[in-house]
Amino acid sequence: MMFADGLPPAIIDWPVYWRPPAWAAAVAVADALCWYGAEPGLAARWAELPEWGQMLIRALLYRMTTDDLAGGAATWTDARRSGYLPVIELALSYST
DSSP states (O other): OBOOTTSOOBOOOOOOOOOOHHHHHHHHHHHHHHHSOOOTHHHHTTTTSTTHHHHHHHHHHHHHHHHHHHHGGGGOOHHHHHHHHHHHHHHHHHOO
C-alpha cells in the first residue's frame, strides 16, 4: 500500500489467486467439525462437491498452518490436537 496526503491509499501489488469454490465449503465444514461440535455427517452433506476429500485435507492444512504460524509450538496442546485428529481421519476417508 502507498499513502499520500489527500489521496486514497493505493494498492501497488495485488496477489491474484484462485481457489476452487468447494474449498470455501471445506474450510467452513472443517471449522465446524473441529471447533463447533458439528457431527461428522456434516461432511457427507457436501461430498458431491468436486475433489471433496482433497478440499477437506487442504482446508485442514490451511487451518493447522495458520494456527502454527500464529502460536508456534505452544499452540499444539492435547486439546488442540484432539480437535483436529478425528477430522483429519474423516477427510482422509473421503480421499480414497
